[in-house]
Amino acid sequence: MLQILEGSVAVAEAVKRCKPDVISAYPITPQTHIVERLAEMAADGEVEGEYICVESEFSALSACLGASAAGSRVYSATSAQGLILMAEVCFNVSGMRQPIVMTIANRALGAPLSIWNDQQDSLALRDSGWIQIYAEDVQEATDLHFIAYKVCEDHRVLLPAFVCFDGFILSHTYEPVDIPDQALVDKYLPAFKPYNMLDAKNPLSMGMYATPDYYHEFRYEHEMAMRRSADVLREAGAEFGKIFGRDYSKLVEGYRLEDAEIALIALGSVCGTIKDAIDEMREAGIKVGLLKLRAFRPFPADELKQALQGIKKIAIVEKNLSPGSRMLGAVGLEVKDAINDSSVSVLSYVTGLGGRDIRKQSIHDIVDACREGKGDMFYGLREEIL
Amino acid sequence: MRELRIHGRGGQGSVTAAELIAIAAFKSGVQAQAFPAFGVERRGAPVQAFVRFSDKKIRLRSQIYQPNYVIVQDSTLIADVNVFAGIQEGGIVLVNTEREIKQSVPEGVKVVAFDATKIALEELGLPITNTTLLGAFAAVSGEITLDALSEALSERFTGTLAEKNIKAATIAYNMLKGEA
Structure with a gap:
């Protein structure tokens, strides 16, 4: 109940x-x-x-x-x-x-x-x-x-x-x-x-x-x-x-990935906000979906690769930082390794650190940047205080 | 989806109000989500709490920037905080005040001012206005029924405290029914 x-x-x-x-x-x-x-x-x-x-x-x-x-x-x-x-x-x-x-x-x-x-x-x-x-x-x-x-x-x-x-x-x-x-x-x-x-x-x-x-x-x-x-x-x-009655047999979960050209990848509660943003982008004709990672350890590399077949652009919403890592975050590195295909663009977007609110607009912006090939970056930096 | 933002001061029960509204909304038959603005709470400092209402499962996790409803628990906040920020056209702002609202109100927004403190003092003997404001919110928004609110209050409080809070909410409800 x-x-x-x-x-x-x-x-x-x-x-x-x-x-x-x-x-x-x-x-x-x-x-x-x-x-x-x-x-x-x-x-x-x-x-x-x-x-x-x-x-x-x-x-x-x-x-x-x-x-x-x-x-x-x-x-x-x-x-x-x-x-x-x-x-x-x-x-x-x-x-x-x-x-x-x-x-x-x-x-x-x-x-x-x-x-x-x-x-x-x-x-x-x-x-x-x-x-x-x-x-x-x-x-x-x-x-x-x-x-x-x-x-x-x-x-x-x-x-x-x-x-x-x-x-x-x-x-x-x-x-x-x-x-x-x-x-x-x-x-x-x-x-x-x-x-x-x-x-x-x-x-x-x-x-x-x-x-x-x-x-x-x-x-x-x-x-x-x-x-x-x-x-x-x-x-x-x-x-x-x-x-x-609630199935958890998959370690990754796809949302509107069928026919998607761009996939967002994330862990945790931001997946809900991403789903709402995806529905808006789909209505605007953008072919985007989400791959939610339920397990990070063990990392479900094969399941992830299977779910992302045919997708050429991947945007990782990273709520962590691995300073000095080329991908900036821990999730991006895992995904890039799992995909292991140079024809697929895998880009990280560090966001939501220390409670910075992640809004639907943040997700729209990240998808726009990913489409333009811009990534491995901090999203939403307040340049004026740097 | 409809969204509510509650402005209060630490200690005025804004978070409890948001929780009770979500519980009452759910009992009234819609999906609801309530959460605080995650600040470092101090008594007297401006605080916010949020509620979403929807006919579908609520997935969105961001804070609320363009509310349909705003509750202002303490009119002195209007000078400190832009309580009208982002409010949608057709929105309703419920303000606890004993005075007229002098500040300019965005076009197309209905402000309902009433003295919740007076009702709370008479019924509860304390200037704790959140349950009174819930009755008022039920009346002006239609998002929650008075029955569902009474049920939520009787689950949260016991004995005469529950009865007094329900009475305060009912008085506010009857006073404002048909106001917005």
Whole structure:
């Protein structure tokens, strides 16, 4: 049943239904409403798991790692500087193959200090070995949590995941959302079965040091797990569709791509604004479509290439910056590599950094620039203050 | 799609008003989206909140620049902020004020001024005008029904507080029905 909820509350409701045994998080804007709500639920007994209060994000994810190693289903959430403070633990979690799910309410990184949205935080941890999936709206943000636990805990995968949704733009927006029934969630997501766990009766160690004779192979196994996760995500997305009626079997989603000459590519909530802009451009006779990337890690290169067949111009809406990179942003590089065809123009447009509003007109302008072959640039610079 | 921009000051409940309007709109049978202008809120500082209404799923995520409706919770804002910015022709501006509006109003825009503070003080005993303004918005816009608004208020507040807020909204609704 559809009801109007704030994005953060919808995510908290989803997490509750995933029945985590342990939640540990440290509040940071704009993630705060999620953990406030979960802390209330835990205090009221609505969430049976334990809510561990800590003094920093580093401790939050460390507590999660220990709890996960002890065989618990674990949840955390953070944003921006909080995620960067967790960075060391992030690599440990994925290296120890603990299937922790963490919501990232995406926010810009300081300095300069900004509480507003872009996607620099999660993309900065591109190589941390976590699955990264991005939501376009509150419904998708809600649903991706169920899917994330199912995929992460699958013994073919055993990796952690970021479920990313744009801070404020989704976390603080009220809109209609369907929160699945607990009974159906239980059917979709049974109790966590650890592959192995800390157990005094059967002692084992995790996170030991690995000599050069072993480390290389650990990293190979990590890579193979990430590669396998693509099909497991598709499978879990398809099964979700069968039970709940919303299909997530694809890691990329096309919008009006059939017969398109130009494709925009983006992650997250800006895809909604892009769709509205595309409808306007289509009415004006411009053959443009959108390819939404739901997964960034694993990067669905084959699926993306397939969906963009015949398209000669690609415009990436980048809400992040990789300083010194020729493409400017992290997404453009991946797309260019996936396409690997010199007859296709792939251009990046950095925009929406630190909460700069992305309007339909911004998308029109980006498409115009792409048609003229101008790109790999910052869009909407205020030249007068440079 | 129709769009509403709410101007208030930190502490006046602009964000709550936007949420309640979205909930009431949804209960009235349309799709709705409510969100704050993502600023650093301080008590007394000018703030904004936004609501979209549509018969279709709302995908647009940008802020609102060309509203059909504007609510001004505090008339002193008119001197500080261009509350009329971008308002569409045929638009309606609802202003809480005890005085006449002296500022020039864009052509084709209807300004409805009324004293929400007086109603709030009488009914709630506090100068918190957001629920009173919701009743007024229901009357002048037709985007939400009084029944749906009452339901949203009774979900948000409990007991006598809910009753008082519903009464304040109803008084404003009856006062302004047919005004715009």
